[in-house]
Amino acid sequence: MDVLMIVNIIVSLGVLLGGYCMVKYAKSAIDYSIGFRTKRAMSSEEAWHFANDRCGRIWSIIGIVSFVFTIVSVFLAEGDTSGAVVQLAILLFQIAAIIVSIVMTECQLKRKFSDDSK
Secondary structure, eight states: OOHHHHHHHHHHHHHHHHHHHHHHHTTSOOOSSSSOOOTTTTSSHHHHHHHHHHHHHHHHHHHHHHHHHHHHHHHHOOSHHHHHHHHHHHHHHHHHHHHHHHHHHHHHHHHHHHTTTO
16 A cells, blocks of 8 residues: 555544544533634634534545545556555645635634624
8 A cells, every 4th residue: 555545544534533523522611622722712612612513524524535535546546656646636635625624714713703702
């Protein structure tokens, strides 16, 4: 097995697990050890629930999609060079999607909860 494929499987399952945990803990009180832990998300119970539910669902989708793409790419992209390029593209997709989901959740928190405090 290619090293990039193993990394992609680990990252996609990790993101899926992280998303599951965020959704699971979205209904609980603010937790300082797990969840979407930014200053804005931890400013209130409502912001905590919103951020963990939103980002957790996005991460779950990212994890599932990237895991499926990783497994499918093994069968479609044969050969050392093309397989490595596809796996690298999947890894870059995962990283970009995670960053975008965090920024998007922070922007939604700012928009939704900054107006309430005024």
